[in-house]
Amino acid sequence: MASYRVALTGGAGCGKSAAAQVFAECGAVVVDADQIAHELLEPGHAANAAVRAAFGDDIADNEGRILRAPLRARVFADTRARQTLEAILHPPIRELMKQRSEGARPYAVLVIPLLAETGRPPWVNRVLVIDTKPSVQRRRLQDRGLDPASIERLLAIQASPALRRAFADDILENTGSLQALAEGVRALHARYRARATTP
Known part of the structure; x- marks a missing residue:
């Protein structure tokens, strides 16, 4: 059976790492570009x-x-x-x-922050974008110790949310709690596992 691969992407501070951790806890094989x-x-x-x-x-x-x-x-x-x-x-x-x-069994999650900037590999089956409000994104980056000027420079060199969303097969909004994000990931995990194991 061919490998089933989900590319996970999103802007800085949108919650890619947190989502990837839940996928790993669910049993997916996580491969991180960083x-x-x-x-x-x-x-x-x-x-x-x-x-x-x-x-x-x-x-x-x-x-x-x-x-x-x-x-x-x-x-x-x-x-x-x-x-x-x-x-x-x-x-x-x-x-x-x-x-x-x-x-990878049941499937692999490939964490690729710059997917929209570099293009979708032909061997990826689905693209999942983790997204959030710009205000939430900036607050999270500030909580990581980045100053406002560094945050704006970082966001300026990344693809726009609209471009990332245009690449997406699935979009998970991460504007609430970690528990809400985890629930969304677990629902996607069930769908991906079913797709990966269907002949």
Whole structure:
């Protein structure tokens, strides 16, 4: 039986991580693009060497570990720098996501924050967008320690809510409590499991 894959996406502060955790608790196999990116940036990986070659050794420590704060500052401030980083990281991330979700039972949830920006992979069966009100999104990002200027820069480089929603097969509104989000995820889990196990 072919693998059934659900791509989970949404803007910063919309609740992707919380939703992914509930999917995992329900038994879905969760594969996270951000976690893979962290792995690829570790010393010894080709992506680590490519990032240091592109951005200079001042964004790495003496052991070759990428210093994420300086790198983040560079890509926030410079569109071309961000495109360079994405060109290095996105292809291997997508390939590893496909590999790690192969054979997942009952199905896999692929957490891809930049799905609307980078396009839907042909091997994804469904796209789930977690969405929320802009005011709630900003408040959550502020609670994470981001200042207002950083929040606006972050949101400016992400796809608009309208574009993400246009990509969606399913939309889960996350404007209430964590319990409400969990209930919505569990309902979707039942639907995805049924689709994945139907011959």
